[in-house]
Amino acid sequence: MKLFAQIGHGLGDKVAQGLAENIIDGAIFSPKDLQYSTMRSRILDLRDQYPNAEVLIDPQFYLSLYAGSPLINLGKADEWSSFKIYRKSDLELMETIDTVLNEYFNEISAMNVTGVIAPSIYISQSFDSREAVIAKNFIRRARKVYSGGLPLYASLIVCREALQDQREFEEFLNDITLLTHPPDGFYVIIGSRATEARSDIYHADVIANWMMLNHSLKVNDFKVINGYSDILTPFLGVAGGYAGATGWWSNLRTFSMDRFFPSGGGRPPIIRYLSKILLNRITVSEKDAIKKFIPEIINGLPHDADYNPEPNRNAEVLQSWEALKSLCNEADTLKKCIELVESARNAYARWDEIGLPLDSKSDDSHVEPMVEGLRLYKERSQLS
């Protein structure tokens, strides 16, 4: 499973360093966060220095339907001449979809990317909706419109609620796995109601069906790149995914449309340490307090050394990528994933016995959904 950097604002040299250390395999740029010209030159630099890196751009066309809102923060996304405001009724017309695709493909041809992610809209409620029909038409038309020679990924950007309606989800899956003009793969994003809502993504049905989506697409010879997959990346890899992605801010680890609306402000997030055995990030003080009781909390990887004392944001994301990459390499079967979650459950049980308090984001609330999610995935995908 490949791991990509999910790029947001504050790019710095993190991605270059991650690529240099082979702890990431590529990057997904975000038009909202970088000026068009800056992005172009950064991509050129990366491709020049790291020729094996895979470099993609998330078109973020899903902002189009929200662009009329006075509160929306489009950032630099509307610097792209192909970015326009549309209404759903416009996009119900196939000719409009073709126009959107065509204009975007023309514009991205100037970027030195290694693959092209086709634009699409966000399915914000259900697979049985106008939005889902429009999204399906974007998927159906992408290959027909694209005439370039790069791998083409259709976008599937969908809210986690849609994954919870099993019947609608399966019908949608049946449709997108049988296409007259199939793309080479899919760029999949599962959206949460809020970036900080851990239980939105760490939910058994969401985990199971995100994995099932990867499995079904892989069975049908599609490459699946999962955006914002963060700690679920190894599981998605076992299910058949090609790559996952995560970044340095919480809104680059979990996708939510609230990323594009003003936040309530507040201080920057606390620096955290991704512990492989916990399958979670904990605060530095928690790590330091518990490591003498449960030494396995520490990954034993090179970037652990950055945490003495508390590192900066750059080092934090490198540690995250390093831990995730290591987890991806270890978790090569579903059985191994189940063992990893069992280890997390046991480690949390030991922590509980010691009686040290945990921050709400550091607790074990993700473990049971993972256990159940893996079980449901196995059952729904009929795996032996």
Place this chain on the structure above:
Amino acid sequence: MINKPDINLLKKELPDVQIDHEIGAGGFKVVYKVLIHGKPEALKLVQIPEDPNEEGVKEENRKRIYREIGILKKCESPYLVKLGSIELADLLIGGQGYVMYSEEFLPGNSLRQLLQSGFKPAFNELRGLATALFKAVIEVASKQVIHRDIKPDNIIKTGMNERPFVLLDFGVAFQIGGSNLTRDTLRVPGTLHYIAPEMLETGFRQNLDYRADLYAIGLTLYEYASGINPYAFRNDAPFNTLYRIKTTTPESLSSKRTDLPKEFCSLVDDLMKKLPALRPANISMMIKKMEAIS
């Protein structure tokens, strides 16, 4: 078949056709081996379904049979049975209407006959069967038709090098976008033990695609390889069989035939998945993968 024609009346209607013997019968049809100018062919008589409560249904179904046989006439795959010298025609025997046409008569045995003899095919034969059926489905699907009745009874092992297996019987084939065989939308066409799970959904015709045929190919390969249809139990009520088709996962083929390559068994298992989206649908890719198995 309920209203099978009187053989003597049939012979009288078709004086140039030498009727040898009946070789099969189904819900709406009967098949005879015949000789036409000394050449063997399979003569098929299909009774046109009608609805006594609704005028026009019979004519609609008659047109549908004509249309689908017309499509098959255009199929060129060697792995599909070819039409014979008797063109589609209406026939009235003893007051009962039929549609009549002939197909080539194929030598050899059906896979059902081979299964009944206790025959266990080797991997190369199974690979040949899979490839032939995949290519047949590619051709049929390209005409927007779904066979819907792929099973060991409808496949002949011919002994011919160039077409070792041939798929027969398009009696319940489904034209995507076409009308139903009958107006009874609750009736599921096909053979109970080989019905794809999605065909048991209400309104399945809206979403049916060639993956229903891939499911039946998987099940046929499983049965031909192992001698077991995992959904067919002796003296079982149809409801129980349908329930199992919808809900139970058969043991992997690899547990029944440890001598077969794992990749082959895994592909067969995948073809039998309940949800069409979980079945591999890229047939050309499957043929390539099959060829690569050593």
